[in-house]
Amino acid sequence: MSDRPYTLLSCAMSADGYIDDATPERLRLSSAADFDRVDGVRATCDAILVGAETVRRDDPKLLLRSPARRERRVARGVPGDLVKVTLTSGGDLDPAARFFTTGDVAKLVYTRTEVVPALAERLGGVAEVIDAGDPVSLPRVLADLWTRGIRRLMVEGGGGIHTRFLTEDLADELQLVVAPFFLGDPAAPRFVRPGVFPQSPRRPMRLDAVTRVGDLALLRYLIGGARG
Numbered sequence: 001m002s003d004r005p006y007t008l009l010s011c012a013m014s015a016d017g018y019i020d021d022a023t024p025e026r027l028r029l030s031s032a033a034d035f036d037r038v039d040g041v042r043a044t045c046d047a048i049l050v051g052a053e054t055v056r057r058d059d060p061k062l063l064l065r066s067p068a069r070r071e072r073r074v075a076r077g078v079p080g081d082l083v084k085v086t087l088t089s090g091g092d093l094d095p096a097a098r099f100f101t102t103g104d105v106a107k108l109v110y111t112r113t114e115v116v117p118a119l120a121e122r123l124g125g126v127a128e129v130i131d132a133g134d135p136v137s138l139p140r141v142l143a144d145l146w147t148r149g150i151r152r153l154m155v156e157g158g159g160g161i162h163t164r165f166l167t168e169d170l171a172d173e174l175q176l177v178v179a180p181f182f183l184g185d186p187a188a189p190r191f192v193r194p195g196v197f198p199q200s201p202r203r204p205m206r207l208d209a210v211t212r213v214g215d216l217a218l219l220r221y222l223i224g225g226a227r228g
Contacts, residue, residue, distance in 0.1 A: 004142035005153040007170060008045070009162055010038060012177040012216075013191045019159060022187040026058055029179045034213045035065070041175065043069040045082055045154040047108075047145060050099075051161040052088035061102045062156075081105045083150060087136055087161065091119040100126040108148075110141045138168055159189050166223075167195040174205065174221040177213070199223060 012029040013019050021027045030038070042048060048062050063081050064070045070080035084099055084107045091111055093100075100107055100123065107127035111119055112134045120129040133140050145153060155165055165171045176191075199205050205221035212218075 003146050004139070004170070005046070005145055005150045006172050007142070007153045007155060007165065008041070008173040008175065009155045009165060009171050010041065010175045011157055011162060011191055012179060014179050014181055014183045016182045016184060017190050018183040018185065018188045019157065019191050020189050021183055022185050027183075030177060031214050031216060034177055034216055034218070037213060037218070039065045039069065042082060042154055043073060045152045046078070046150045047083035047085050047152075048154045048156060049085040049087070049161070050156050051158050052086055052090075052093055053160065054156070054158045055086055055093060055097050055099045057158075059098050060156075061098045063103045079105055082154070083108065083148075085110070085141075085145070085153075087111070087132070087141065088119070089115070089136055091115040091122065093119070093123065095123045095126050108145075110136060110144075112136055138164055138170055142170065159191055159193055162191060163193045163195050166192060166197055166199060169198045169224060171223050174219075174223060176219045176221065178217045178219065180215045 011019060014029060019029065043064055050060065050062065054060065062084050074080045081103045083105055084103065086099060086109055088109060088111045093109065109119065109123065109127045109129045110132035111129060113131050114134065116129055116131050123129060130144060155161060205223050207219065208222050209220040210217065
């Protein structure tokens with residue numbers, strides 16, 4: 001499929017595959033050095049996507065941390081920060097979330113057809129609410145992003161979102177950071193959920209690079225017929 005953005009999945013997980021613990025406080029799996037690396041990767045993209053659960057649970061800003069990177073983007077003639085994108089089936093989003101209130105950038109919310117009118121009213125103009133079919137169709141979302149000039153998309157989770165992009169074979173690259181500890185809590189969220197993955201033993205991902213970031217390991221995989 002050529003009329004969609006190059007799609008890069010980014011995730012940090014424990015050695016046993018968890019992306020958080022089961023407590024209300026967010027668990028930091030990464031390090032300052034890796035946060036800076038991720039910021040650098042973000043700066044190369046046009047848009048950043050997270051699921052509605054991540055917006056509710058983590059309340060992320062999804063802005064670049066580095067003023068210098070933001071200035072370099074502006075010098076290239078692109079917005080200083082990335083377009084923000086989220087997906088929701090039920091429309092449970094708070095217009096006061098930092099996703100909506102931070103950054104002078106477009107905020108796009110893709111949702112089911114029947115949810116669009118009520119969600120647009122709830123968000124009160126802080127974001128554009130877009131019909132993505134029923135159920136929400138990832139190919140439809142990606143095709144719409146392409147028409148908006150999004151050529152490189154960074155997807156930062158959570159697990160349900162990563163699972164959908166992988167099982168629907170819509171990811172080109174995976175940057176996976178592995179932390180040097182275990183969590184072992186079955187109530188905690190994992191990197192991916194059960195599913196039928198085309199990235200199977202018969203069609204494995206290609207390991208492009210392994211990088212040490214302190215005690216973390218960064219694995220960069222190229223998926224399927226990944227496009228540069």
